[in-house]
Amino acid sequence: MVMGVSWKQQKVKETPFTRLCSTKNILTVNGQFPGPTLHVNRGDTIIVDVHNGGDQNITIHWHGVKQPRYPWSDGPEYVTQCPIQPGKKFSQKIIFSSEEGTLWWHAHSDWSRATVHGAIIIHPKKGTSFPFPKPHAEVPIILGEWWKKDIVEIYDAFLASGIDPNISDAYTINGQPGDLYPCSKSETFRLMVDYGKTYLLRIINSAVQDILFFAIAKHKMTVVATDASYTKPLKADYITISPGQTIDVLLEANQPLGDYYMAARVYSSADGVVYDNTTTTAILRYNGNYNPSSRPYLPNLPSYNDTNASADFTGSLRSLADDDHPIDVPSKISTNLFITASVNKLPCASGSCDPSLNGSQLAASLNNISFQLPNIDILKAYYNRINGVYGDHFPSKPPLKFNFTADVLPSYLQTPETGTEVRVLEYNSTVELVFQGTNLGAGTEHPMHIHGYSFYVVGWGFGNFDKHKDPSGYNLVDPPLQNTIAVPKNGWAAIRFKADNPGVWFMHCHLERHLSWGMMMAFIVKNGDRPEAQLLPPPPDMPPC
Structure with a gap:
């Protein structure tokens, strides 16, 4: 399968959140923040026409896509290509092979990926299915990081000073910081669920600088994949997700009808390094007739410097490694x-x-x-x-x-x-x-x-x-x-x-x-x-x- 997709880099005014919090423009793809989600099947090849309608150089990387024998479309500037200059375009051929699950795409020039990013969902080949019961719905959850100043200004000041960059002003879930911040109450992302049904959350950490903890109040998650590869089911109260990483979890809507926060905050272990200590939220809301509480329940997230909590989660992941999803670990090392x-x-x-x-x-x-x-x-x-x-x-x-x-x-x-x-x-x-x-x-x-x-x-x-x-x-x-x-x-x-x-x-x-x-x-x-x-x-x- 070869599919043509035309994207245009452009500067746009913000969502209602950013209009209230700041007045700057941002670089986006097709006017969307986060950018458009790519849906493909395992083994597909697609063509993405990237038009640079912005005022700065840009490249696009397809994070986690192996691109067999074809690094020409991989995207990192001055490694596999020179940047796409303003007013120019590049037709990128994206070759999917063994990946199945969730990946993402993002800019790979300077720090443009702060706003230029989006999900890639790789569905099983036709005639095949997930190695778990089909969920009621699949929902991308993109965790991000937000500065009130233009990210180019932040980047330039960072390079000139030689020290750590200014910390972000907020984290985001699907482009919104959540109603714990003063300017996002009406636009906070809401996931509507039906009691008794199961949902596949495709979680992506697009943050520029930080590893994040993520949890859902009073709900356990079952990890079933990471980086577009299936894992043994892992029950978890929270996940630790690094920038660049993707984690797929099954969520059972099995709690009393009400509102529950999904929340993320930083994991920062470096001594003496300042960090953004805010918490981003979205709302998990049950369908039905009830009077929601004035404030949703907040999940218990590990402390910002809980190294053991971070390592315990990451170290618990295991490949599914069944007959339909075999693994091939090199045993003799050259x-x-x-x-x-x-x-x-x-x-x-x-x-x-x-x-x-x-x-x-x-x-x-x-x-x-x-x-x-x-x-x-x-x-x-x-x-x-x-x-x-x-x-x-x-x-x-x-x-x-x-x-x-x-x-x-x-x-x-x-x-x-x-x-x-x-x-x-x-x-x-x-x-x-x-x-x-x-x-x-x-x-x-x-x-x-x-x-x-x-x-x-x-x-x-x-x-x-x-x-x-x-x-x-x-x-x-x-x-x-x-x-x-x-x-x-x-x-x-x-x-x-x-x-x-x-x-x-x-x-x-x-x-x-x-x-x-x-x-x-x-x-x-x-x-x-x-x-x-x-x-x-x-x-x-x-x-x-």
Whole structure:
């Protein structure tokens, strides 16, 4: 199936919420915030014509879509394409393969994804069904983050100052902050339900900076999928969802008729880092004749810094791994990578850095390399053999070994190298990658996302990874299959995947400040021997640099 979809980037006035809270314009797709939902079936291919009617460069990324052999439409600026310039367009071919469930699309240039994002719902192939009873209805729940100022102003000020960006003014559920905020009472999102029926909530965290806790008052949720891959049913009072992650839950409407809050608030573990301490709400309302209470029930959400609550939920996910949904965890590993994720400092580059940093600016790194985006996209340089755009010496392990999670670390470890280094992988190589969080700068979670791949999360833990002991505790039976994993604060996470998708594929932290500071790199997966294992040619309308 090939379907044509035409989208237009444009600046529009806000919803009633934003007209009351601020007067700025925002960048949207087709005038919608959040943007339009894409509905496809498993295995479909669609064409999306992206017209940039705004006044800034833009790219669109199809988060979690593997795009077999076709990174040309993947979207990250200066990695797989140059941006779509104002007044220009790009016809993006989106190739769905094994994904089934919920993913999302978002801008992948600067911080435009704050308002340019939307859901992708991948239905089962015709003739097949969910691995659970069909729900009465399916409802996207998009968690977001909102600033009263223009996000471009926030971004520019953040880069110029060299310090943490201004925190958001609100979180949102389906574009609205909820009636705990002063300007959203009439527009708060409401989910109407019938007693006794079951609903599939497709939850997406589109927030720019924060991991979020989410819960529904007096209702348990049953997790059935994450990142478009089915899981064993998991009963939960709350979920922890990282930026970039999607989680599908079944909600049974089994409580007395009334109004109940759905609510989300931040999980923020970094010491000394300020955070948005507000709570966004939507209302779960039962159909029927009754007098609702003056105030809906609020759910019990974990404390903002409850690391154990966050890790306990994430660590409880398991792949469904049944006959109809088999898994294939690589057992013999040909490529071992150990990658540290750190917050660092570099000498001030803008000349206007905040004086509190004494001539420095905050940075971030993977294996002590703070990644610098080139001026020509890496994919074009690789495909056309253009020299000097990137290096291929991203290291297999950090250059210095130290106690990565020590409470106090020497200041000389703070300064990373800078560069544009990629890691080349042989086609069909089997990769084990251990992410190690460090306590440099500020120890915190890092939601790491790999483009072009889903991976099995075979292990995780707190402290320093021990290559002699920790692999004995790996789950190789039913590990969750994800495209985004939150590396625990001052801890580690181990993933495995087979490098069977040739092309250039971005890997980065999905906290935008960390991405902007350089916590990113790219893989180049080489072609296989057979034609069907080789990179497809580019489309004729790739945006120019």
